[in-house]
Amino acid sequence: MTADTLRARRVQLDDVTEVQEYFHSRGWTDGLPVVPPTPAAVDACLEWAGLAAEHLVGVEPVRQRAITAEKVAINAVMAGCLPMHMPVVVTAVTAMLSEPFLLHGATASTGGSAVLLIVNGPIRNEVGMDSGFNALGSSDRATTCVGRAVRLVLGNLLEVRPGEIDRSTLGHPGKLSYCIAEDDEGSPWESLAAERLGDPYVSAVTAMAALSPRQIMNEWTTRPEEILDTFVAEMRANQRDYSIWAGNYAFVMAPQLRQPFADHGWSRADIRRYVFERARIRRGEWADVGKANVVGRDPDREYPALDSEDDLLIVAAGGPAGGFGAVIPPWLGPKSRAVTVPVGACVDC
Amino acid sequence: MTIEVLDPTFEEGAVEFALAARPADLRGATVGIVSNGKHNTRPFFEALGAELQTRYGVSAVDIVVKPNYSAPAGPEIFEQARDWQALVAGVGD
Numbered sequence: 001m002t003a004d005t006l007r008a009r010r011v012q013l014d015d016v017t018e019v020q021e022y023f024h025s026r027g028w029t030d031g032l033p034v035v036p037p038t039p040a041a042v043d044a045c046l047e048w049a050g051l052a053a054e055h056l057v058g059v060e061p062v063r064q065r066a067i068t069a070e071k072v073a074i075n076a077v078m079a080g081c082l083p084m085h086m087p088v089v090v091t092a093v094t095a096m097l098s099e100p101f102l103l104h105g106a107t108a109s110t111g112g113s114a115v116l117l118i119v120n121g122p123i124r125n126e127v128g129m130d131s132g133f134n135a136l137g138s139s140d141r142a143t144t145c146v147g148r149a150v151r152l153v154l155g156n157l158l159e160v161r162p163g164e165i166d167r168s169t170l171g172h173p174g175k176l177s178y179c180i181a182e183d184d185e186g187s188p189w190e191s192l193a194a195e196r197l198g199d200p201y202v203s204a205v206t207a208m209a210a211l212s213p214r215q216i217m218n219e220w221t222t223r224p225e226e227i228l229d230t231f232v233a234e235m236r237a238n239q240r241d242y243s244i245w246a247g248n249y250a251f252v253m254a255p256q257l258r259q260p261f262a263d264h265g266w267s268r269a270d271i272r273r274y275v276f277e278r279a280r281i282r283r284g285e286w287a288d289v290g291k292a293n294v295v296g297r298d299p300d301r302e303y304p305a306l307d308s309e310d311d312l313l314i315v316a317a318g319g320p321a322g323g324f325g326a327v328i329p330p331w332l333g334p335k336s337r338a339v340t341v342p343v344g345a346c347v348d349c
Numbered sequence: 350m351t352i353e354v355l356d357p358t359f360e361e362g363a364v365e366f367a368l369a370a371r372p373a374d375l376r377g378a379t380v381g382i383v384s385n386g387k388h389n390t391r392p393f394f395e396a397l398g399a400e401l402q403t404r405y406g407v408s409a410v411d412i413v414v415k416p417n418y419s420a421p422a423g424p425e426i427f428e429q430a431r432d433w434q435a436l437v438a439g440v441g442d
Contacts, residue, residue, distance in 0.1 A: 006355065007360075007361070008355040008356045008357075008360065009355070009356040009360060010353055010354070010355060010356075011353070011354050011355075011356065012351045012352075012353055013351060013352050013353075013354060014351060014352070015351075015352060016352065018352075019352060019354055022354075023357075026358075028357055028358065036352055036354045037354050037355045037357060038352065038353060038354055038355070039353060039355060042355055061421075062420075062421050065359060066361075070355075071357065071359065071360075074355045074356075074357045075357050078357060102417075102419055102420060104419070105417075105418075105419025105420060106419070108419075109419065152357065156357040156358045156359070157357075157358065157359045158359070159359075335417055335419045335420070336419075
């Protein structure tokens with residue numbers, strides 16, 4: 001493979017400073033500096049991933065946009081990705097483009113969601129993803145750059161930019177980069193991807209249309225039920241304050257909160273069952289948060305946060321000390337579904 | 350010495366959409382209104398349908414509602430549209 005196979009329009013600029021201004025002035029960035037996508041750098045990404053420039057990563061279903069590996073690689077380079085990050089970026093884009101994800105709705109909505117990426121399997125360690133300190137923040141280069149690459153792909157290939165396709169009333173910081181690697185080795189459970197794909201050795205990316213994390217803390221119990229009651233309270237708060245509709249929720253659980261579950265032999269299924277039964281509110285509770293006008297005639301009607309136990313994604317991540325966790329709510333209910341895709345899977349092969 | 354960079358935006362094969370021809374007259378026409386399904390589209394489009402009939406002589410108004418306001422209209426709505434001489438695709442919130 002050589003740079004000669006690349007088809008994108010080429011621009012000659014004086015220096016790196018001019019590249020920044022050229023790209024910023026055209027709305028091609030997220031406001032932060034970008035790495036110049038030179039043909040050599042883009043070619044290196046394609047080479048590492050074993051993809052031809054014209055390889056079809058997927059087609060955006062609503063606008064029928066064909067997304068090629070070359071264009072994904074250009075945006076990955078801009079985001080700061082190394083060639084070895086490219087397979088993760090391609091997998092994330094593949095997941096977003098699958099129909100159940102409903103990418104157009106999730107990215108165009110006034111509801112303000114971002115694309116949360118959860119990475120599992122050996123590839124996390126190969127590319128240097130860290131599941132510990134400051135998970136969900138800038139914990140390491142790989143998660144930050146992969147999450148950013150997906151945002152640049154959305155902006156530059158699908159015009160998901162503020163005021164264009166993106167009509168979010170409010171965004172959140174995850175719209176710069178929203179990627180987390182699960183602590184597969186430190187978890188008492190099989191990985192999220194192993195659970196969803198049935199393969200304990202798989203490297204995979206799960207994409208979920210998600211709001212910002214709602215952080216919780218409970219350092220005053222070792223009873224699994226009480227820890228989950230804190231998570232459930234946050235889900236119910238989201239139902240009252242943001243959206244009452246059920247959808248995929250994600251829990252991020254740091255080691256200190258996970259330990260009681262290991263000690264008491266709780267499986268992921270046990271957790272999901274407990275949460276499914278309790279994460280629900282009555283419509284009448286809207287009156288407690290200033291929404292009395294929409295309670296209507298059936299205040300006792302019950303709304304679950306999860307349509308099924310399987311809709312809860314449990315992710316082991318976070319620094320070693322502190323009884324912290326996070327509830328990550330879905331974008332406005334069940335319209336977009338979390339999608340898990342194995343790294344290296346070819347949809348057309 | 351210059352630096353050569355690649356265009357990161359979508360460049361090729363965009364699906365082109367064209368506006369349908371505007372009808373010269375709506376008298377006697379059947380007009381479809383496709384609602385995205387948001388709650389407040391109902392009174393708005395019912396009022397719009399009534400206006401179309403009283404002011405423009407439209408003979409019938411079919412209001413259909415997408416089951417998912419974030420997804421494209423399904424094939425059943427395209428099939429129904431064959432009977433319409435004009436269509437209003439409306440977004441409400």
